[in-house]
Amino acid sequence: MTHQSIGRRTISNTPVELTGLGFGASVIGNLYRVTPADDAAAAVEAAWDAGIRYFDTAPHYGLGLSEQRLGAALRHRPRTEYTVSSKVGRLLVPNERPRGVDSEGFVVRDDLRREWDFSRDGVLRSIEDTLHRTGLDRLDVVYLHDPDDHWRQAADEALPTLADLRDQGVIGAIGAGMNQSAMLARFLRETAADVVMLAGRYTLLDQSALDDVLPAAQEHGKSVVAVGVFNSGLLSRDHPADGMKYDYRDAPPALVARARAIADVCTAHGTTLPAAAIAFPRTHPDVVNVTLGMRSPDQVARNAELHRRPVPETLWDDLRVQGLIRSDVPGATGRAGSARCP
Structure with a gap:
């Protein structure tokens, strides 16, 4: 499989190209x-062989372990042939009271701890630390990471600092990544952000980004990277089961039933729920990439195969008709479906 079959899109008004499928490196930071180490390196190698050329990481992931592993795995590759994003907002500082293991979901020693910092100095220090951990000469995209409780400093200090670096040619594109859509829409409308990383808010089970982020991207000529497209797992299997996760919690029975109904429609159209979950966000013209966490070569192979599996346009029409997705979800042409009732 070549990278042509993965496809490429450019972040609007920037020189930064992303393959249609991205490698999310949180899991190689020992998430959960x-x-x-050998599996992490092999996963990056398999992603490269599958044609993936966009890799996303962050200091938060494994207290720097993800950045270290990703940088080591890419170091022998030609730097002009791939795109790397990382994030700012959480500085890693010495932990004065280590307990032995990280408390934020990563199975790593807690010799370091995270410290929120969206100041100009914090942003510059974070980028410098990331370049040191990865061994890379530059970052192509830098996102503000989960600035939910830090809007003022993020908008007034962090984003302008990133904009200065972008305007100097040090960074190719800038933005923010969050699990909510409302504040991401503000970043698109009110700041110099080029792109947002939208987690879980434009999926087969949640199209709330149609109310804010996606109109803002369209109106201002900006781009969206979609992550969390499986909503923590409920959309990741052909046949959703009780006990699966939705947004990091056990999925309510009503959502499991809805996921099963969507899966049945997928089957009727000759595809699967996971393939449709990956394809769905990119039916919107402003979504330039879907990035998935990949822990092993087997996961890479599965995700790449799902990504390239054709999903018929008639599937989205049928889901609209049955009321399983919103009637204003655009199809592959970028036009919303007619507002037909189930």
Whole structure:
């Protein structure tokens, strides 16, 4: 499989190209469980072989472990052939009271701790630290990471600092990444952000970004990277089961039933729920990429195969008709479906 079959899109009004499928490196930072170093390196290698050329990481992921592993795995590759994003907002500082293991979901030693900092100095220091951990000469995209409780400093200090670096040619594109859509829409409307990383808010089970982020991107000529497209797992299997996660919690029975109904429609159209979940966000013209967490070569192979699997346009029409997705979801042409009732 070549990178042509993965496809490429450019972040609007920037020189930055992303492959249609991205490699999310949070899991190689030992998210929830240990990923052996050899498996992490092999996963990045498999992603490269599958044609993936966009890799996303952050200091938060494994207290720097993700950045270290990703940088080491890419170091022998030609730097002009791939795109890397990382994030700012959480500085890693010495932990004066370590307890042995990180408390934020990563199975790593807690010799370091995270410290919120969206100041100009904090942003510059964070980028310098990331370049040191990765061994890379530059970052192509830098996002503000979860600035939910820090809007004023993020908008007034962090984003203008990133804009200065972008305007100097040090960074290719800038933006913010969050689990909510309302504040991301503000970044698109009110700041110099080029792109936002939208987690879980434009999926087969949640199209709330149609109310804010996606209109803002369209209106201002900006771009969206979609992550969390499986909503923490409920959309990740052909047949959703009780006990699966939705937004990091056990999925309510009504949502499991809805996911099963969507899966049945997928089957009727000759595809699967996971393939449709990956394809769905990119039916919107302003979504330039879907990035998935990948822990092993097997996961990379599965995700790449799902990504390239054709999903018929008639599927979205049928889901609209049955009331399983919103009637204003655009199809592959970028036009909303007619507002038909189930």
